[in-house]
Amino acid sequence: MRDEGVAAGQDGTAPRRPVRVVLVDDQPLMTAGIRMILETDPGIRVVATAADGASGVAEARRTHPDLVCMDVEMPGVDGLEATRRLTSDPGLRCAVLMLTTFQREEYLVASLRAGACGYLLKNTPPERLIAAVHSAAAGDALVAPELTGALIRRALSGQAPSGDAAEPSLAAGPDDPVEVSPGVELTPRETDVLRLMAEGLSNGEIAARMVVGRATVKTHVSNVLMKLGVRDRVQAVVWAHRHGLAR
CATH class of the missing domain: 1.10.10.10 (Winged helix-like DNA-binding domain superfamily/Winged helix DNA-binding domain)
Known part of the structure; x- marks a missing residue:
């Protein structure tokens, strides 16, 4: 593992610690691709990877990352249960960003209820994915634009405009x-x-x-x-x- 240096600030004068990320996905090629994209940014460091939810939780407890990028469907402990374990663990302060191929409203809602700070699709452009990692680590909530409408419709269902x-x-x-x-x-x-x-x-x-x-x-x-x-x-x-x- 590389040393835990700091990345230079955007103005070149204020160094900051890179965002430390754990990737959890059961597809090795997908994990490798996401890692390659994220590590093109010197302000992001992937500190661990895992192929299922249970291993992802264990790696998060071992490395104490700023952010966990979590797939939804995985063998054994899935991403939703892993997210619940991470967000309810008093010893962890990492955010969880769901990163999945499933453009499904029920997964989005379940992820947010489990404590995830956002839900993005794997077809997200690389530059937007990098920006999303920084935003999620900083405490922002993010939802894939393709699913924002569904979330709004669900929230407003049966409620008349005021x-x-x-x-x-x-x-x-x-x-x-x-x-x-x-x-x-x-x-x-x-x-x-x-x-x-x-x-x-x-x-x-x-x-x-x-x-x-x-x-x-x-x-x-x-x-x-x-x-x-x-x-x-x-x-x-x-x-x-x-x-x-x-x-």
Whole structure:
């Protein structure tokens, strides 16, 4: 195993520790391909691999990674049960990102309920997969764009829309709160961030779109979650669709 050095920051001045990843997949060629993609980024280090859920949990407990990339269907202990074991283990603080070929709503919902921070398909472009690993390790929640609609439909099933959301006033400053729903006020910048979250963008992608720093976006996201009274990004996206803020 290579030494645990640090990767240079994007500005070349602030070294940071690479994101430590464990890959869990029962297909050796798939594992090798994903590893090759991730390790093209000096900010990612694959510290272990495993071919089933039980081994994946054992490797995570041994290496204490930042992130586990987990397949869903595997022999023995599957990815869902392994995810439950990882996220309920008080000795671990790793995030779990499901990475699978199955574009199935029931697997998505079960994964999120098991504690996974996201669900991506294996046909995700390499650059987006790398960005997703960084985002998931930083605490973002991610859902494959192909499945976002299904998740929203499930969340909104049987619930009538609560009415059109107000558009931010053109006269409002970037930090002036605007009522976007009864009892909920967001600044225009926070509203923009919420709309981009609803498009499935990560913090890094939102930062690039808005031409601001990633730390600024992270602050806006935290404020949005607090003001909406929701637990995570997935619930915020559901809220945005329910209240007419998603484009």
